[in-house]
Amino acid sequence: MISPSVIDTIGNTPLVELSRVRDELMLDGRILAKLDYMLPGYSKKDRAARAIIEGARETGELAFGQTVVELTSGNMGTGLAIVCGVLGHPFVAVMSVGNSKERARMMRALGAEVVLVPQAQGSKPGEVSGQDLALVEKAAQRITNEREAYRADQFVRAGNPLAHETGTGPEIWQQSGGDVTAFCDFIGSGGTLAGTAKFLGPKGVRCYAVDPDRPSHPIQGGGYSMPDLTHLQGVELAGSVTVSGRDAKDAARLLAKHEGIFAGFSAGANLAAAIQLLTGLEQGGTVAIVMCDSGLKYLSTDLWE
16 A cells, blocks of 8 residues: 555554563563554654644634744654645754754754753753743744744644544554553643543543652653643543653663664653553553654664663
């Protein structure tokens, strides 16, 4: 089958059982990993990027050839660069300099204009805080107004969780044969967790939020200490799991060494959370997680040192 564009290949990623990690750690239960790092932009955000842009074009909110602007840690920006490039929309990614260099380089290679925003005073390179994100948001708003652009706004647009309610959730359920008892995901915009929970929750799957253990952490793309995320309003969750940056790194390295899965910080955070669940509340169950992005996006960080 020949796809008309790379956009049409977004979705239907493999689901892999992490039996080697299970055996290494002697866990009671199963962990199933959704390999969204295999999408065209090497991250799960491709799903939301496609849904938001295609939805805006259908409703007329996004005019032909109109510029698109978005705040990003790099993954949503990469997905938008791909979708906008194929559909003919100039794209401006607004990102903190605290994020990895690979992400900015990749977006530029895909045709995006990348605006890098300095970090707040006292912020640590490689760790993007809520204050840093606020500065990026301010810059994104200004650029959107100046260019009369369409703001993709992954934190608000319904296409974000919808992409996972109609894609990620059903795919996990079908590929596992309905053999999933829990799902957890590291919170960025909240779209993946919200959408997947809306599909899996009614089927009896307990869904958990994954949070960092402190405001300053190395897990890029989430954990911004924002309790009122739009997408998670009204979504029933079983609870939350807290992971440290150290645990996320160790888990990402486990994935690479024992499973051949070269994924990033947040994928490591998801695995660390799944391990906690299988040694506690979900012992003996089957926990599904998402491999959010590729380890290739972190070669300039200390993840692989």
